[in-house]
Amino acid sequence: MGRVEGKSALIFGGGQTPGETIGNGRATAILLAREGAKVLIADRSLESAEKTALLIRGEGGEATAIAADVEDEHQVEAAIRACLDAYGKIDILHNNVGASLALGDAVATDLTVEAYDRIFAVNLRGMWLACKHALPAMREAGRGSIVNISSMAARSAYPYVGYKTTKAAVISLTENLASANARYGIRANVILPGLMNTPMAIEPALPRACHAKRSSLSGTAACLSAARWGPGGMSPMPLCSSTPTRRGSSPGCRCPSMVAGASAKAAPLLGNCSARGM
Numbered sequence: 508m509g510r511v512e513g514k515s516a517l518i519f520g521g522g523q524t525p526g527e528t529i530g531n532g533r534a535t536a537i538l539l540a541r542e543g544a545k546v547l548i549a550d551r552s553l554e555s556a557e558k559t560a561l562l563i564r565g566e567g568g569e570a571t572a573i574a575a576d577v578e579d580e581h582q583v584e585a586a587i588r589a590c591l592d593a594y595g596k597i598d599i600l601h602n603n604v605g606a607s608l609a610l611g612d613a614v615a616t617d618l619t620v621e622a623y624d625r626i627f628a629v630n631l632r633g634m635w636l637a638c639k640h641a642l643p644a645m646r647e648a649g650r651g652s653i654v655n656i657s658s659m660a661a662r663s664a665y666p667y668v669g670y671k672t673t674k675a676a677v678i679s680l681t682e683n684l685a686s687a688n689a690r691y692g693i694r695a696n697v698i699l700p701g702l703m704n705t706p707m708a709i710e711p712a713l714p715r716a717c718h719a720k721r722s723s724l725s726g727t728a729a730c731l732s733a734a735r736w737g738p739g740g741m742s743p744m745p746l747c748s749s750t751p752t753r754r755g756s757s758p759g760c761r762c763p764s765m766v767a768g769a770s771a772k773a774a775p776l777l778g779n780c781s782a783r784g785m
Contacts, residue, residue, distance in 0.1 A: 509543030510601065511539055511542045511598070515593075519549045520549075521549060524705075530706055532601075533558075537568075544598075545569040552574070562689075571589070586637075597651065600637060602656070606629060630670065631673040642684075652694065655695070661674040661678060665751065677697060696731055
């Protein structure tokens with residue numbers, strides 16, 4: 508029996524940016540399904556959410572896909588209702604939506620008001636909206652687990668203002684949710700991933716990095732190594748993988764939704780952080 512057998516999980520950002528590797532949201536959805544959860548995948552791209560659901564159903568799991576943009580409160584609320592209609596409850600809410608440069612992020616002197624407002628709406632307000640509309644059902648049930656994705660950018664020398672400040676705010680949001688909802692049997696935790704080998708974080712840098720290193724390095728490993736180098740020749744965070752592996756493999760990161768009793772924890776994910784042995 509899996510560790511979340513019979514539970515229902517709603518994942519915002521359960522699709523992913525197109526690419527060769529696997530994104531964190533998709534990896535989380537697959538792993539929760541492998542552990543016995545019924546999963547509703549919400550993503551602004553219905554096609555991408557459907558692909559995640561198809562992968563889960565291909566392994567014998569149960570999954571439903573829905574289009575939802577976290578910038579739109581009505582769409583967020585509709586996703587909550589869809590999960591309740593499909594599975595009768597929401598045991599796990601996983602908020603995985605966030606972006607930086609794709610939303611126009613920049614250093615303080617270059618960032619526009621329009622870009623900052625958009626980053627705030629996607630990275631922080633959307634996460635709060637999901638919690639706002641899921642909490643009543645969790646409170647009524649007397650249980651629930653909220654897992655929010657922040658970033659080690661909140662605690663490192665990340666150069667871009669929008670992403671760093673909103674991901675820092677996600678930590679405070681989660682602490683507030685945990686303290687305010689403990690009496691209802693609801694836990695809230697926040698994960699701070701380092702630099703992950705995902706389509707959004709790494710693959711856009713590969714062509715440039717591979718070209719720069721072509722004379723001395725070859726192969727995918729060399730390209731990934733090159734992609735880690737940031738301004739000044741130093742990577743701000745270790746490179747991790749989000750590939751979901753089967754239970755019984757080597758230990759790695761543990762999802763707070765599967766850890767009984769944990770609440771108000773900010774869990775940094777550094778080093779070899781494949782989603783193993785969860």
